[in-house]
Amino acid sequence: MSLLTENQKFWDRVTELAHQNIGQQAFEFFIEPAQLLSIEKDVVNILLDSGMKKDYWRKQSDLITTAGFEIFGRPLTYSLYAKDELSSNELNKLTSIDNVAETTSSETIATAPIANGLNEKYIFENFVQGPGNRWTLAAAVAVADKPGDTYNPLFIYGGAGLGKTHLMHAIGNEILKDNPTAKVKYVSSENFVNDYVNATRKNQMENFENTYRNLDLLLLDDVQFFSDKEGTKTEFFNTFNALYDKGAQIVLTSDRIPQELNNLEERLVSRFSWGLTTDITAPDYETRMAILLIKSESSRLEFPSETLSYIAGQIDSNVRELEGALNRVEFVAKANGITVVDIETASQALRSLKNATQQSLSNLTIKKIQDEVANYYHISFSDLVGPKRPKEIAFPRQIAMYLVRELLGTSLPAIGTAFGGRDHTTVMYAYRQISDKMKTDIEVQKDIDSIKRKF
Numbered sequence: 001m002s003l004l005t006e007n008q009k010f011w012d013r014v015t016e017l018a019h020q021n022i023g024q025q026a027f028e029f030f031i032e033p034a035q036l037l038s039i040e041k042d043v044v045n046i047l048l049d050s051g052m053k054k055d056y057w058r059k060q061s062d063l064i065t066t067a068g069f070e071i072f073g074r075p076l077t078y079s080l081y082a083k084d085e086l087s088s089n090e091l092n093k094l095t096s097i098d099n100v101a102e103t104t105s106s107e108t109i110a111t112a113p114i115a116n117g118l119n120e121k122y123i124f125e126n127f128v129q130g131p132g133n134r135w136t137l138a139a140a141v142a143v144a145d146k147p148g149d150t151y152n153p154l155f156i157y158g159g160a161g162l163g164k165t166h167l168m169h170a171i172g173n174e175i176l177k178d179n180p181t182a183k184v185k186y187v188s189s190e191n192f193v194n195d196y197v198n199a200t201r202k203n204q205m206e207n208f209e210n211t212y213r214n215l216d217l218l219l220l221d222d223v224q225f226f227s228d229k230e231g232t233k234t235e236f237f238n239t240f241n242a243l244y245d246k247g248a249q250i251v252l253t254s255d256r257i258p259q260e261l262n263n264l265e266e267r268l269v270s271r272f273s274w275g276l277t278t279d280i281t282a283p284d285y286e287t288r289m290a291i292l293l294i295k296s297e298s299s300r301l302e303f304p305s306e307t308l309s310y311i312a313g314q315i316d317s318n319v320r321e322l323e324g325a326l327n328r329v330e331f332v333a334k335a336n337g338i339t340v341v342d343i344e345t346a347s348q349a350l351r352s353l354k355n356a357t358q359q360s361l362s363n364l365t366i367k368k369i370q371d372e373v374a375n376y377y378h379i380s381f382s383d384l385v386g387p388k389r390p391k392e393i394a395f396p397r398q399i400a401m402y403l404v405r406e407l408l409g410t411s412l413p414a415i416g417t418a419f420g421g422r423d424h425t426t427v428m429y430a431y432r433q434i435s436d437k438m439k440t441d442i443e444v445q446k447d448i449d450s451i452k453r454k455f
């Protein structure tokens with residue numbers, strides 16, 4: 001029997017099962033107009049006439065699972081497409097896919113469709129280009145154009161809230177626009193580790209590997225938070241190799257350069273440099289203004305340019321905070337029935353935002369700062385406050401002392417006591433060292449920024 005007939009048989013069985021289980025009207029409305037596009041490995045691609053029917057179909061996994069077992073001897077997952085959500089180009093591409101089932105696969109099949117994790121809001125079109133992100137944006141566009149070809153892996157690093165995640169999602173969304181059946185997955189490093197741990201616990205490693213090693217595009221965010229446990233590191237290494245070897249695209253982000261990822265193995269870090277490592281730095285004034293302009297357009301309020309300029313002048317190192325400031329101003333304006341937002345309103349709103357930040361710092365303690373710093377640099381608390389002096393420990397210690405002084409205003413002798421009874425001149429030296437670096441060293445700025453975000 002040909003594979004094509006097998007597919008048809010499978011689809012006939014799906015509709016037959018549906019007929020038996022649901023009412024005639026629902027059957028005619030939801031099931032009959034649906035079309036089988038293709039069956040690729042474990043995934044059945046189904047085309048609906050309307051996107052509003054997706055919810056109904058999402059609840060019909062039993063039909064697909066049962067028919068999958070009956071015809072192919074294994075459960076299948078499914079992906080839904082809707083004619084009214086696709087451009088004619090996308091539709092043509094989809095409907096020209098050969099209806100070939102790869103029935104030879106002996107892999108264990110996941111029972112739920114793979115969620116790609118993408119946020120559709122993050123696209124290239126609404127990413128504002130500026131001197132701080134120009135090259136990274138160009139690289140991201142090139143990767144989306146020719147995944148697996150131009151820069152593989154693409155490693156994006158930079159400080160908090162500067163658009164790394166936005167660009168990652170934009171790559172995924174763009175690739176799916178060109179190829180809706182591409183297997184794309186966005187995942188934070190933390191969730192990758194969670195998925196792995198859950199899979200080992202539930203004895204579902206084959207599922208895990210099926211999900212991750214069959215991707216066309218893996219977007220792995222914040223690799224600095226990757227667990228340093230042996231098992232997960234090895235799994236990540238193997239996943240990386242499997243994807244790279246089959247030409248799948250890998251995009252990674254981090255708040256620091258690969259060489260400073262102490263949590264990952266050397267052999268993995270060295271692979272990151274096979275592709276392109278590129279950074280994003282803080283937006284200049286013009287870029288901040290352009291971002292504010294775009295974001296304020298979606299509000300029903302009017303923002304004269306001097307107000308936007310005022311906001312852009314207040315927050316200069318983090319786009320997420322810039323957005324937060326704009327939201328805050330919008331909120332205060334709306335609460336006061338203001339439609340044209342003047343500088344006075346903006347400054348009032350941002351004053352209360354600063355107060356709120358101070359409020360959150362009021363719960364901060366020296367111990368909390370020490371713990372976060374130790375955690376960030378993957379050293380123990382006792383090393384941080386202990387006598388050891390190698391650079392990997394002395395530098396985090398200086399950072400922690402700087403933060404305690406900066407955020408809590410603690411006296412130098414008291415800081416010395418909290419760090420293992422050190423002399424106040426040592427603390428002063430540490431504070432000066434880091435203050436100087438903060439003016440010129442982008443890596444130190446990024447580290448401090450990331451640690452502060454934890455508080």
Ligand SMILES: Nc1ncnc2c1ncn2[C@@H]1O[C@H](COP(=O)(O)OP(=O)(O)OP(=O)(O)O)[C@@H](O)[C@H]1O
Pocket residue numbers: 122126127128129133158159160161162163164165166167222255291319320323
């Ligand atoms: N150039 C830009 N144009 C438009 N929006 C931007 C730009 N840069 C950042 N943003 C917006 O700022 C917010 C924060 O960006 P994003 O989450 O991508 O930062 P990040 O670098 O991944 O930060 P983190 O390291 O903290 O995860 C998002 O809402 C994003 O859309």
